[in-house]
Every structure is written in C-alpha cells, then in structure tokens.
Amino acid sequence: MAFFKAFTNKIRDLFSGRKIDEAFFEELEDTLIEGDLGARLTDEIVTKLRDEARSERAKTIEDLQRIMKNILSPYVKEYCPMPEKGELSVYLILGVNGVGKTTSIAKMAQYYTDNGRKVLLAAADTFRAAAVDQLDIHAERLGIRIVKQRTGSDPGAVIYDAITSATAQKDELILADTAGRMHNKENLMKELQKIDKVINSRGVKPENYRKFIVIDSTTGQNGLSQALLFNQAVKLDGVILTKYDSAAKGGALVQIGQQLSLPIAFVGTGETYRDIHPFDKEEFLNALVGIKEK
Ligand SMILES: Nc1nc2c(ncn2[C@@H]2O[C@H](COP(=O)(O)OP(=O)(O)O)[C@@H](O)[C@H]2O)c(=O)[nH]1
Ligand SMILES: [Mg+2]
Structure with missing residues (x-):
C-alpha cells in the first residue's frame, strides 16, 4: 500500500545527503507544515528533533528518521476490530x-x-x-x-x-x-x-x-x-x-x-x-x- 508518495519523496529528498544544520531544520519545518501536520505539532516535532539530535549526537539521516518516528509514534494508533463470533x-x-x-x-x-x-x-x-x-x-x-x-x-x-x-x-x-x-x-x-x-x-x-x-x-x-x-x-x-x-x-x-x-x-x-x-x-x-x- 503506497501512502502519499509525493510527500514521502519530498521528505526523503530533504533527508538525503544533507548536512544537519539550521537550514535543514527550517526546510523540514516548511515541509511538515505543507504535509498538514499543523504549526503546533510541527514546532513540537522540530524542537524535539533538534534537542534529541544534539543530545544523542545524531549524525546520520537514519538517526534523525528514527528519532522523528519515536516522536510521532505516541500520536498514531491502530485499531481494527473483529466482531465476536456468535454475538451481534x-x-x-x-x-x-x-x-x-x-x-x-x-x-x-x-x-x-x-x-x-x-x-x-x-x-x-x-x-x-x-x-x-x-x-x-x-x-x-x-x-x-x-x-x-x-x-x-x-x-x-x-x-x-x-x-x-x-x-x-x-x-x-x-x-x-x-x-x-x-x-x-x-x-x-x-x-x-x-x-x-x-x-x-x-x-x-x-x-x-x-x-x-x-x-x-x-x-x-x-x-x-x-x-x-x-x-x-x-x-x-x-x-x-x-x-x-x-x-x-x-x-x-x-x-x-x-x-x-x-x-x-x-x-x-x-x-x-x-x-x-x-x-x-x-x-x-x-x-x-x-x-x-x-
Ligand atoms: N479513489 C477513491 N474513491 C473513493 C474511496 N472511497 C470512496 N470513494 C469515492 O468517493 C465518492 C463518495 O463516496 P460515498 O460512499 O458515496 O460517500 P458518502 O456520501 O459518505 O456515503 C464516491 O465516488 C466513491 O467512489 C477510496 O478509498 N478511494
Ligand atoms: Mg452515502
């Protein structure tokens, strides 16, 4: 199942072969807002990402992706119910x-x-x-x-x-x-x-x-x-x-x-x-x- 390819490609482009500097974080912020994450949530993500990237000495893009995934994870839940057999x-x-x-x-x-x-x-x-x-x-x-x-x-x-x-x-x-x-x-x-x-x-x-x-x-x-x-x-x-x-x-x-x-x-x-x-x-x-x- 392919989720919103255009947005994913944009994030991927942004993340690939880049130095993790101020310009990077600013561009990430713009991309997340464009991606409908909203100003407040985007700010939270980028602030945490900055802090954790610094404290964990994240150097690679993979590190950043992992950190960002951890930040987003608590907000996303899956729940697909299956009706009990023999009940209504x-x-x-x-x-x-x-x-x-x-x-x-x-x-x-x-x-x-x-x-x-x-x-x-x-x-x-x-x-x-x-x-x-x-x-x-x-x-x-x-x-x-x-x-x-x-x-x-x-x-x-x-x-x-x-x-x-x-x-x-x-x-x-x-x-x-x-x-x-x-x-x-x-x-x-x-x-x-x-x-x-x-x-x-x-x-x-x-x-x-x-x-x-x-x-x-x-x-x-x-x-x-x-x-x-x-x-x-x-x-x-x-x-x-x-x-x-x-x-x-x-x-x-x-x-x-x-x-x-x-x-x-x-x-x-x-x-x-x-x-x-x-x-x-x-x-x-x-x-x-x-x-x-x-
Ligand atoms: N491409 C696509 N179209 C969908 C999907 N779900 C619904 N639609 C289309 O959206 C339109 C409205 O759907 P409908 O079920 O009548 O909406 P309702 O008014 O909420 O009952 C229809 O033309 C559906 O074919 C989907 O997952 N993908
Ligand atoms: Mg209907």
Missing part, C-alpha cells in the same frame, strides 16, 4: 456527505465476510432516496442482506428492524449507514441519542457497539475539524480514512491522533470492494519520515 456487533458509520461512508461500508462488508463473519447492512441514511439505492446495489453485488425503509423514515427505526432481523438470522455484524447532513452538532446528537437508545435497549453489548467516523484523506485540515466536531457530539471509537490512493500528504492523521486520541481502523485505497486495509501504523510512520519500504 453494530458498527455505526458516521461522517459528512461525500467522504465515502457508503463505499466504505460495502468494502467493510467484504472484509468481514472474507473473515468469516455474517454481515447485515442497515440503510439508516434515510434522508436521500439515492443513498438507500446506492447501498442496495452494493448489497446485491456482494450477496449480503440489507434492511431498509422508505426515504424519510426514522433512522432509529431502521436500526431497530436491522437488530430484529440480525438476531433472527444469527448475523454477527450490522454495518449501519448514516446521513451526512447530521454534521450539525445538535442534529447529530439528537439522532444519535435515539439510535443509541435503540441499540442499548435491544441487547447489543456495549463493547460490541462501535462508532466510526469516515474522513476523506484528501481534505487535510478539514478532516481534522470534522473529527473534532463529531467527537464533541458523540464518543467516537475510531477513524476510517478514505481515498488514500489520491491523498498527497498524511499529516492530518497525526493531528487527529494527537488532538483526539482516536485510533485508525481502516484505510480505503480505491474503488473496488477489496481496496480497504486495516491501518498499519508501522508502514504509515515509515512513509511519514521517508523510510523506504522493504
């Missing part, structure tokens, strides 16, 4: 319009089916008719059951039906689509409180109920503010990053990790059902500090 899990997929919620649900359905889980889709984005149709098409192509209602119906009612159906059919995972317009904080909280109530009252174990926010990795800082907003409204469990195949840089992810302590579950890398991968922290950090993949 519910994953609620949240995020603003167009980030890739519905597509990611289809891919996750494929992933969890490949891993031997019985999956049911819940079309709880009831706001637009097209949204239900879109999920319906995926369900048919994947050969996976779907629970849906009329456009405009209550998302909580769709989830209620889905849990009833999943329980009867012994499904192990409900992947629930949601409406993107919920990114207004009050709406989001109201709708999710209703959904929460349904899920909690229908016997789904709290540890099997997970909320993921989908972030389009090409949107940079905007993705960070979406994550902040959603996390204020509901307690999120993780992030699904989409469109990594077209992302130029990856720094916003570190900021999400730093400011929200949220782990990354999946990374979407294309348009086919198998273009989704559990997030790999090691690989991500190597790309970010310009260490070549083996």
Whole structure:
C-alpha cells in the first residue's frame, strides 16, 4: 500500500545527503507544515528533533528518521476490530456527505465476510432516496442482506428492524449507514441519542457497539475539524480514512491522533470492494519520515 508518495519523496529528498544544520531544520519545518501536520505539532516535532539530535549526537539521516518516528509514534494508533463470533456487533458509520461512508461500508462488508463473519447492512441514511439505492446495489453485488425503509423514515427505526432481523438470522455484524447532513452538532446528537437508545435497549453489548467516523484523506485540515466536531457530539471509537490512493500528504492523521486520541481502523485505497486495509501504523510512520519500504 503506497501512502502519499509525493510527500514521502519530498521528505526523503530533504533527508538525503544533507548536512544537519539550521537550514535543514527550517526546510523540514516548511515541509511538515505543507504535509498538514499543523504549526503546533510541527514546532513540537522540530524542537524535539533538534534537542534529541544534539543530545544523542545524531549524525546520520537514519538517526534523525528514527528519532522523528519515536516522536510521532505516541500520536498514531491502530485499531481494527473483529466482531465476536456468535454475538451481534453494530458498527455505526458516521461522517459528512461525500467522504465515502457508503463505499466504505460495502468494502467493510467484504472484509468481514472474507473473515468469516455474517454481515447485515442497515440503510439508516434515510434522508436521500439515492443513498438507500446506492447501498442496495452494493448489497446485491456482494450477496449480503440489507434492511431498509422508505426515504424519510426514522433512522432509529431502521436500526431497530436491522437488530430484529440480525438476531433472527444469527448475523454477527450490522454495518449501519448514516446521513451526512447530521454534521450539525445538535442534529447529530439528537439522532444519535435515539439510535443509541435503540441499540442499548435491544441487547447489543456495549463493547460490541462501535462508532466510526469516515474522513476523506484528501481534505487535510478539514478532516481534522470534522473529527473534532463529531467527537464533541458523540464518543467516537475510531477513524476510517478514505481515498488514500489520491491523498498527497498524511499529516492530518497525526493531528487527529494527537488532538483526539482516536485510533485508525481502516484505510480505503480505491474503488473496488477489496481496496480497504486495516491501518498499519508501522508502514504509515515509515512513509511519514521517508523510510523506504522493504
Ligand atoms: N479513489 C477513491 N474513491 C473513493 C474511496 N472511497 C470512496 N470513494 C469515492 O468517493 C465518492 C463518495 O463516496 P460515498 O460512499 O458515496 O460517500 P458518502 O456520501 O459518505 O456515503 C464516491 O465516488 C466513491 O467512489 C477510496 O478509498 N478511494
Ligand atoms: Mg452515502
């Protein structure tokens, strides 16, 4: 999986064959800010890097890359849940319009089916008719059951039906689509409180109920503010990053990790059902500090 090649190449160029001097650190600072790490985090990284490079007498680029990786490491977490067999899990997929919620649900359905889980889709984005149709098409192509209602119906009612159906059919995972317009904080909280109530009252174990926010990795800082907003409204469990195949840089992810302590579950890398991968922290950090993949 190739992460934001352009940024990695830039870091690699910057690191290769250079004297570690003031000009180097200044250029690194510019590159990290361009890479969406934000001014505050960039400052922290470069300050620590300067200090540690001095105290450890770092001479080579490899030393610097290792130090930088250690600095970034606490901010990046991986967490890809696997539903318990023989129990029912519910994953609620949240995020603003167009980030890739519905597509990611289809891919996750494929992933969890490949891993031997019985999956049911819940079309709880009831706001637009097209949204239900879109999920319906995926369900048919994947050969996976779907629970849906009329456009405009209550998302909580769709989830209620889905849990009833999943329980009867012994499904192990409900992947629930949601409406993107919920990114207004009050709406989001109201709708999710209703959904929460349904899920909690229908016997789904709290540890099997997970909320993921989908972030389009090409949107940079905007993705960070979406994550902040959603996390204020509901307690999120993780992030699904989409469109990594077209992302130029990856720094916003570190900021999400730093400011929200949220782990990354999946990374979407294309348009086919198998273009989704559990997030790999090691690989991500190597790309970010310009260490070549083996
Ligand atoms: N290249 C690429 N496109 C994606 C990825 N995930 C989603 N998309 C595209 O993003 C667009 C919006 O996706 P959709 O699932 O409808 O977003 P939603 O509004 O959040 O449900 C669609 O054209 C998808 O094909 C990805 O990982 N890579
Ligand atoms: Mg959708």
